[in-house]
Each structure stands twice: as structure tokens, then as C-alpha cells.
Amino acid sequence: MTDLRALRSDFPILEREINEHQLVYLDSAATTQKPRSVLDAMDDYYRLHNANVHRGAHTLAGEATQMYEDARVTVARFIGAEAGQLVFNRGTTSAINHIAYGWGLNHLKPGNKIIVTIMEHHANIVPWQLVAKHTGAELVYLELSGDYTVDTTTLDNVLSNNVKVIAFSGMSNVTGALGPIDELSQAARSIGALSVMDGAQLVPHTPVDVSKLDVDFVAFSAHKMLGPTGIGALWGRPERLEEMEPTEGGGEMINTVGRHESTWAPVPHKFEAGTPPIAEAIGFGAAVEYLEAVGMDAIEAHERALTAYALEQLAEIPDLTIHGPMDVELRGGSVSFELGDVHPHDIATILDQDGIAVRAGHHCAKPLMKYLDIPATARASFYLYNVPEEVDALVESLHKARKLFGLT
Amino acid sequence: MTGLDELYREVILDHYRNPRKQGSLRGDHIHAEGSNPSCGDEFLLDVAITDGVVSDAAMRGHGCSISQASGSMMMDKIVGMPIDDVREIVHKFKVMMSIEEGENPVDPDRPGSVLGDLEALQGVRKFPVRIKCADLAWTTLTDALDQATA
Numbered sequence: 001m002t003d004l005r006a007l008r009s010d011f012p013i014l015e016r017e018i019n020e021h022q023l024v025y026l027d028s029a030a031t032t033q034k035p036r037s038v039l040d041a042m043d044d045y046y047r048l049h050n051a052n053v054h055r056g057a058h059t060l061a062g063e064a065t066q067m068y069e070d071a072r073v074t075v076a077r078f079i080g081a082e083a084g085q086l087v088f089n090r091g092t093t094s095a096i097n098h099i100a101y102g103w104g105l106n107h108l109k110p111g112n113k114i115i116v117t118i119m120e121h122h123a124n125i126v127p128w129q130l131v132a133k134h135t136g137a138e139l140v141y142l143e144l145s146g147d148y149t150v151d152t153t154t155l156d157n158v159l160s161n162n163v164k165v166i167a168f169s170g171m172s173n174v175t176g177a178l179g180p181i182d183e184l185s186q187a188a189r190s191i192g193a194l195s196v197m198d199g200a201q202l203v204p205h206t207p208v209d210v211s212k213l214d215v216d217f218v219a220f221s222a223h224k225m226l227g228p229t230g231i232g233a234l235w236g237r238p239e240r241l242e243e244m245e246p247t248e249g250g251g252e253m254i255n256t257v258g259r260h261e262s263t264w265a266p267v268p269h270k271f272e273a274g275t276p277p278i279a280e281a282i283g284f285g286a287a288v289e290y291l292e293a294v295g296m297d298a299i300e301a302h303e304r305a306l307t308a309y310a311l312e313q314l315a316e317i318p319d320l321t322i323h324g325p326m327d328v329e330l331r332g333g334s335v336s337f338e339l340g341d342v343h344p345h346d347i348a349t350i351l352d353q354d355g356i357a358v359r360a361g362h363h364c365a366k367p368l369m370k371y372l373d374i375p376a377t378a379r380a381s382f383y384l385y386n387v388p389e390e391v392d393a394l395v396e397s398l399h400k401a402r403k404l405f406g407l408t
Numbered sequence: 409m410t411g412l413d414e415l416y417r418e419v420i421l422d423h424y425r426n427p428r429k430q431g432s433l434r435g436d437h438i439h440a441e442g443s444n445p446s447c448g449d450e451f452l453l454d455v456a457i458t459d460g461v462v463s464d465a466a467m468r469g470h471g472c473s474i475s476q477a478s479g480s481m482m483m484d485k486i487v488g489m490p491i492d493d494v495r496e497i498v499h500k501f502k503v504m505m506s507i508e509e510g511e512n513p514v515d516p517d518r519p520g521s522v523l524g525d526l527e528a529l530q531g532v533r534k535f536p537v538r539i540k541c542a543d544l545a546w547t548t549l550t551d552a553l554d555q556a557t558a
Contacts, residue, residue: 345449345538346416346472349415349537350412353411353412361447362447375450404413
């Protein structure tokens with residue numbers, strides 16, 4: 001296992017005790033903890049450089065603008081993109097809504113189809129439902145194979161000139177399954193449809209180079225990759241960004257404003273109305289620099305080894321069912337499971353008493369839960385700061401849950 | 409008792425594993441549904457009311473041990489009880505759980521004397537994020553009673 005243990009001291013919160021136990025944080029798929037460098041970058045901005053960005057003639061405004069735009073360059077570079085193709089927004093949800101409204105409203109017609117997969121997070125379903133309602137388009141779902149990966153064998157049956165969007169997750173936040181990124185984006189390209197990747201779970205954990213992908217749009221969130229909440233990024237292929245209308249009007253996003261009509265600033269600024277989350281953008285940049293310094297290959301290898309260890313240890317617990325691929329080549333580090341008839345909320349409460357943070361519930365993926373015919377799962381998810389002892393603590397606490405509920 | 413033993417009392421696990429009054433009612437009844445969208449718990453309730461008395465009730469749904477046991481114990485308590493008394497029990501339960509204002513009705517010297525088995529749910533108070541689980545059935549019941557008296 002790539003030993004990233006020394007990094008733990010960069011994360012102040014990992015020193016915390018919860019219910020008289022040292023925190024075991026296994027909820028990084030929901031949000032990640034922040035290293036000191038990210039906290040310092042944001043603090044430094046507020047203490048020394050705080051000003052509104054763009055158009056300011058004073059020194060601080062210049063510094064703030066430079067820091068904000070530098071963060072854009074850093075985040076774009078992280079995914080192999082140019083800064084001019086990267087829009088800052090509130091996060092993945094905001095980005096997908098932007099595509100659905102900014103592109104979908106102007107390109108979808110009655111009878112058109114939007115293909116999504118059954119393993120999507122609500123953020124990659126509900127915006128499309130909303131826009132489908134406005135335009136008369138229709139959602140079509142790809143379902144799963146026995147190993148929890150998306151079944152693409154039915155793709156040919158649903159592909160037609162009526163398909164205008166294929167939207168899919170790079171990695172499921174529930175099962176951890178990787179999405180069929182190349183297959184779906186190439187299929188979209190072959191029929192001229194828009195391809196949209198929800199990268200919220202993939203980008204933080206795996207090297208992603210958009211210049212090597214066929215995808216048109218990739219959305220991801222800073223807080224799932226060591227950065228702050230309230231900011232995310234939307235990368236788009238330049239010609240696709242040009243096809244998209246702004247969904248919010250206001251300051252910062254205009255070229256000229258007349259009494260009755262206005263013209264827009266160039267991409268990406270035309271999609272960034274109002275004062276942006278400046279400190280958050282700077283924190284996002286610092287988070288990306290941290291990840292780059294560790295190296296995404298090392299992070300991926302570390303998580304893969306840890307996930308393999310967790311799958312192996314969890315599979316030995318009687319009554320425990322894992323919902324996700326058992327082959328680590330097909331998945332990331334989000335591990336969903338059930339434990340006999342111990343409800344996931346009860347599991348989460350019992351684990352919390354041992355200082356272990358996991359998530360329980362439907363994970364904002366109700367169509368998937370219904371498809372799998374399970375009301376809820378408990379989910380442990382890993383990141384670069386997790387260590388095998390934390391998997392051991394999880395396993396030990398799950399045995400406690402079994403005992404408390406009288407499972408034999 | 410540790411917090412966990414207090415939370416997962418035997419009587420709670422018994423009601424979770426063997427919930428009372430499972431199913432649905434035939435004949436005239438009021439139906440109410442409750443859910444906690446954040447966690448996905450669902451509670452479906454049928455209540456038959458005859459001459460101002462809860463003459464029968466049935467529940468179904470899914471959720472954690474606390475939400476299901478709370479519902480099951482509620483069913484045990486309310487069947488055969490006049491509506492006004494049921495409302496009083498709802499209030500006492502919610503006060504016990506610190507959901508509504510008031511002085512805790514439970515007598516620590518005589519456990520079970522006021523709310524019966526339901527008093528076993530007091531342990532949930534030490535787990536604030538779980539109080540909404542215990543409350544789901546009761547909020548659904550209030551909805552049903554409001555329909556009955558509307």
C-alpha cells in the first residue's frame with residue numbers, strides 16, 4: 001500500500017476525539033476533510049488580500065483578481081484543461097443544473113431523449129427531469145449488470161437521432177462502481193449528442209485528463225477533494241460552452257448592458273454572474289496543489305489497496321452484504337453495505353459511539369436504491385488520509401453492532 | 409448502562425423485530441403517511457375511529473429500529489383509546505422526547521407507569537440526530553387524528 005500516513009498530520013481535524021475515541025473519518029464521499037494549506041490559503045486571502053474581483057483599480061482588487069484567476073488556471077491544469085474552459089460555480093449540482101437549463105432548454109424538443117444511468121446521484125437526474133418537463137423531452141435509463149456496473153449492452157437499442165444528451169456518473173457515490181465513460185461519451189459523439197459527466201466522485205480520486213476523453217462537460221466539487229464547500233467547477237469543450245446560454249444574469253457576466261438588452265462577457269465569465277466565492281476559489285486552488293504534490297497516481301493506488309483490504313475484511317463479517325463491485329479495477333473507495341436486519345441508521349449510530357463516521361441512508365440515489373430493492377445502506381468511503389487500522393476499527397465496531405442486535 | 413445499551417433496550421429490539429399491528433385495515437379508516445426524506449424512513453398508518461374512539465389501527469413501512477419500534481409501541485398504546493386521550497399521549501410522548509415544551513411526565517421512581525413500554529425510548533434523547541426517527545410515527549398519527557376531527 002502506498003504509505004501516505006505522514007499526510008495525516010496535515011489535517012487538524014483528524015486529531016479530534018469523538019465519543020472518547022479518536023475520529024475515524026470514513027465519510028469522504030460526502031465531504032472530505034481539509035489540510036492546513038487549504039485553511040491557510042483562505043485565511044491568508046481574508047487577512048491580507050480581501051477585495052472584490054475584476055474591474056477594481058486598487059492594489060487589493062488586483063491581488064484578489066490575480067489569486068482568483070490563478071486558482072482557475074490551477075484547477076483547469078489539474079484536469080488537463082485550459083483556464084478559459086473552466087467555469088467556477090457552487091458545485092456539481094449547480095453545474096449540472098447550469099447545463100440542463102443553459103444548454104438543454106435551448107436544444108431539447110418534444111420527443112427528444114436524455115439518457116442517464118440508474119446509478120446517478122439525484123444531482124444528475126432531477127435537473128434533467130425539470131428540463132424534460134419544460135421541453136417535452138424524456139428520460140431513458142441504462143440499468144446495471146450483475147456486478148453493479150452500468151449495463152451498456154442495451155445502449156444500441158436506445159441510441160437514435162432523438163437522443164440529445166447522455167449524462168452519467170464517472171463513479172457512483174453509492175456502489176463505488178466506475179462509469180462506462182469512454183463508451184457513453186463515444187456513443188454520444190457518434191450521434192452528435194451532448195455528453196455530461198458527473199465527476200464529483202471520480203475527479204477527487206483518479207487522474208482525469210479531459211484532453212484524452214470524448215466527454216463534452218465534466219462537473220466536480222471542491223469540497224469532495226480537500227477544498228471548501230460552496231465552490232465547484234464545470235469544464236466544457238469550447239464549442240459546447242459557446243452553445244450554452246447563461247442561466248443567471250447580473251454583474252460580472254456582461255459585456256454591455258442597454259435598457260432592453262445586453263451582450264455577454266466571453267466564456268467563462270458569462271457564466272459567473274455576481275461576486276464569486278473568491279476565498280473558496282483560492283481554497284480550491286490550494287486543495288488541487290496539495291493533491292498534485294501527493295500525486296493522483298499515488299492517491300489512486302493508495303485508495304485501491306485500502307478498498308481491496310476493506311472489501312476483504314468486510315466480506316468476512318457474517319450477515320454483511322456489500323452492494324458494489326468486488327473487483328477493485330471496476331470501482332473506487334465508496335463501500336456500501338447492509339448488515340443483517342440492523343438498519344443502516346442504527347449501524348451509523350453504533351459506529352459513531354466508537355468515533356467512526358459513516359453515512360447511512362439512500363445517499364441521494366433513490367432510483368438506484370429502488371432498483372436494487374434496498375431502502376438504505378451504510379457507506380464507508382475512503383480518501384488519501386485513511387489507513388488500514390481504520391478499516392480494522394470499522395470491522396470491530398460492526399461486530400459490536402451484530403452483538404447488540406443479537407445476530408449470531 | 410452505556411448510551412448504546414440505553415438506546416437499544418431489549419423491548420425496542422423486540423418491537424423492531426416483531427412489530428405489532430402490521431398490515432392495513434379494511435373497512436372505514438383514515439390513512440396517513442409520514443416520511444423522513446433525509447433518511448428514507450417511511451411510516452404508513454391506518455386508523456379506524458368509532459364513536460370518538462380509536463377502534464383499530466395498522467402500520468407498515470420501513471426504517472430503523474427506533475422509528476419502527478416507536479411506531480409499534482404506539483400501536484399497542486392507542487388502540488381502544490378515545491381520541492382526546494390519544495392526543496394527550498402524543499403530547500406526553502413528545503414532551504418526554506424533548507420535542508414539545510413541558511415538564512417530563514415520566515416518573516423515574518415508577519418506570520413505565522405513565523407511558524408503558526414507550527418510556528424505553530427515553531434513551532434516544534441522548535442521540536439528538538435520532539429523535540426525528542422516534543417522532544415519525546407520532547407525527548403521522550397526529551396527521552391522522554387531524555383528518556378525523558377536521
